[in-house]
Amino acid sequence: MCNDNKRAKLESYILENGEISPGIFKMVVASNRMESIAKAGQFVNLYCREGSRLLPRPISICEIDKENNTLTFVYGVVGKGTEEFSKIKAGEYIELLGPLGNGYNIDEEIDEHIIVGGGLGVPPLLELIKHLKGRKKVYLGFRSDSYLIEDFEKHGVQVLIATDDGSEGIKGTVLDLLKKDKARGKMVYACGPKPMLKAVADWAKDEKILAQLSLEERMGCGIGTCVGCVVRIKDGDTWDYKKVCVDGPVFFSEEVVWDV
């Protein structure tokens, strides 16, 4: 339908789609050149086929492969839409729009990085670590089953794990992990549930380390028009609602005004 050099949703061929951990799926798509402009921390809108589910599902990009022209998404089945995605087979197509949002800010001068992920916030950090120069250490928190650990380790980074039930790594939160390991660095990159991000932000502030957080909010369009996915962001002495989809999803922690 796109015949006027405008952006559009694209039917993308699915190369792979399967469960990698209970309730966690990995989808690899031939990404129609989306990969050529995609950056770590951005997301893509995935659209349901079932017509009763109107809104796109914003899914973070887990890996960008410019050689093979693919994007990888690792997503959790959290509702009917993601359940639908989980049942799509390799060889079928899915409608995508992206990449959307702003990725992580990567400063070449910074040479010591702390990467913190929790649960469904882990996937976008995998692409991120490929672009960070210098010393980097990854701290991941899961409820029980971990995933993607080997994929991180493949890139030569040390990964420390915390689980709620102690089945892997330490029993506790990723915050416990950061404290126990006396994590140090010049920049924190975090993605995960809001309470975790708040705790990471507080910790980073105490440690006087800058932090970039990837925030989440219920999203409508994903392109900045519905003004649904807002978060409170500092604006001088006050704050304003900024959109996760186009102003984020990554914000510096000192900008964020918490409501948790």
Place this chain on the structure above:
Amino acid sequence: MYKDLNLEIDIGGVKLKNPVMTASGTFGAGKEYSEFIDLNQLGAVVVKGIATNPWIGNPPPRIAETYGGMLNAIGLQNLGVEHFINEDIPYLRKYDTKIVVNVIGKTMKEYCEVVERLSDQDVDLIELNISCPNIKEGGVNFGTNCNSVEDVTREVKKYAKQPVIVKLSPNVTDIVEIAKAAESGGADALSLINTITGMVIDINKRKPILANITGGLSGPAIKPIGVRMVYEVHKKVKLPIVGMGGIMNGDDAIEYILAGATGVAVGTANFVNPRATIDVLEGIVNYCNKYGIKDLSEIRGIV
């Protein structure tokens, strides 16, 4: 594509090249969608609601999907009329499309102030939003009572230099009475319908999904209600109607036109497909070609 087909419509004396408009609040002021579509192809861009001063809007979550629809409780977050005049009018004027400004307010005075401020501005039509269900003062409180509909319309008309479309709420017992009240107040046209107040509860958390508790339901789920209301109003009121509510494609738009709509506005569909407005336009053209229709007046309100 449009050879021998006249799609032009007239809303209060303003000529639109075709009936496809955008529903306020789903299209910003057009900028984001210009990456996806050629705005020149639209009959009009109806911008997101504009108040005298910036409004912060409601706390999140503001969005919840429902079966065949969605609830929103944005709360009319906007940057105010001065920002609109300085930034959005110059931007939209680069395109060959009409500008319709959705005007919001908490009081009668605020509605009039925005309309007065716009009176010498280069915009084509005013859409008076007395039907937003997500704000505590103003909005739908004006739109659900015949007297206040008539009063606010009459008052705003004193300040307006552009024709005024009054956007009606479906959250009423009798839409025809409300439409007549707007007509008595001097409305030049009507938009219907705004969203229907609804609610979704997260059964795991045992609380409403929306921070505002309730929100406005839109999307295909409400289309039969919109079509019915356009049909009823068209039978009793002479004013041109902009029909909206769940228009996803050309067939949906034709349904509204058959029910009596002069223009059609595409809303929630923009979130589902950023090119939805163009798809609707192409669908209308295809329908006309299929049935040898030369002008939409041949089928408008014939049901």
